[in-house]
Amino acid sequence: MEKELKILKYSDLPKMIEKFISQGYPVLAPVHKGKIVEIEYVQSLDSIALDVLLSTQSAKKAAFPKVEKVLEYTMNKAGVVQHPVDPADSKETILFGVRPCDASGFKSLDAIFGEGPSDQFYLSKKEKTTIISFSCPVADEYCFCTSVGGGPGNTAGSDLQFTSVSKDELLVEILTEKGKKASRIFADLLTEANSAIDKTKFIADVKVVFDLDSVVAKTTASFGNAELWLEQSLRCIGCGACAFVCPTCACFDFQDEQDTKKGVRLRLWDSCGFSLFTLHTSGHNPREVQSQRWRQRIMHKFAYMPEQLKVVGCEGCGRCSRACPVDMNIKEHLTAIREQVTV
């Protein structure tokens, strides 16, 4: 649909949230929790952290929660009886106050979960989520969205995007049919915007640090470059912090939890950084050492996904680098691949 532009007053934001809630839409938004910022259900604007650069965790949990029940079953002498969980059993939700890199991160997840036998648990939640992103007025040294095809005012993946254009006013971009539907809920708070308004004046300047095509080509060619991966990952301690805060990491594990009579099957986040991730029952592990796991992390995002799904598995949000206990900085490592590898 053709993009529509409106103006919303900051002072009307509380009313807007109230309207969503009173009309039965749960609102997920960034919330301060001590030093970190979580994405949680909120009841009013007061608890929403709109002043932060980025939430600690990405917004992926709106459609891909860290723990998700996918099956229930009971057991008796006759055998096992399955009680399927309805994937569509979720409410229409507003995901509010996230950043453009969170919204565009769903494009990668859509590609992963939509491929082949499509994943209804993810897709139906995603379908019922309306994403209202806020463009970024500031960025930090970890941000590199513009190097991976995004930007501080990128609208891809967002249904509505708000940009602060003065201390009292927000520019509202209505981008999709879902966004249009959500905007009707607070239509009385919107006024017409001047179509000549230049959004770029109000967003951060994020410098492009590398040429993405070149990084993709060089990463793709580097599978056998053991020295490169070892050099980069020697300080990696093999935790899953990077994968779990990442807006596009989608690997998961299944676990059954049961007693003698009943059980549930759970889908859980997993990470290629863990030594157990590829461990076979035989005891053989095709990714025996951390450098091979680091290679997998980078190649999956910058070689396999571009090749198989036509999308890069990174939004340049830098969350992995911020969360890393040992300061593995993905922007720096990709730049090194760009500079060191010759193809």
Place this chain on the structure above:
Amino acid sequence: MNDLIKKVTQLLDDKTINVFIGYGQGTASRIRTIFVKNSSQVENLVYTSDCTANLAGYLLKHEVKKIGKLGILANDSALRSMMQLASEFQIKDGEVYVLHAAKDGSFTEFADFQSIEAYLVTIDTGITSDEQERIAKLEAMTVKERWIFWNKEFEKCIKCYACRAACPMCYCHRCTTDVNQPQWIPVASHEQGNLDYHLMRAMHLAGRCVNCGECANACPMDIPLNLLTYQLIAPIRTTFDATAGMKADAVYALSTFKPDDKENFII
């Protein structure tokens, strides 16, 4: 700083070591671990008051060990971790070259475990005033309040296992939480799974934790895990007269039996 660069250059040049584990400049103002393999890389070493990370965990990393003979810049925590690791037969005397970085910025070479032990009895193994304050607050709570406090903290946990990966004492090839036959700890990062994991980890560190704080520093969700393990240090000290990481040949209090052990904890 020049002393450090000179010393490491010499160690690498005369092949005393093949790699030196030290600190380097990280992103913005962060400090990160660097691995110096030849004298052209020694200029990357830094040592400032921000170099507080315990580097001892890297002594057990397979790919680091494979490089050859290791040298390490060890702060007090790292020395204690090394003594604890030695007592658990994870490192041997003479295996690692140890350069100690004192709080005043001076560097001292430790020739053997005995000299490390002699140094460790002279230091203050206490905690910072900030930590003391937080511990005091926890101890002032009723059992119920403390239960609520920790459950609220664990709610944030995403089970990325950064605490385990960052801990020099969490070196098990297969952690209890990874064992699935039988499954002791639920894998899921739900209420029960998070609680079970953190309590299990704390119990496994009782009498072994040297309170370096790496677990809490590593946590992306800002859970003060060091307060949990710290609270197990005092009971071990008072009950068994044992402090972790002081002696390379220490016998682990919780895996030995002495006829005169107090049994007052048995209900």
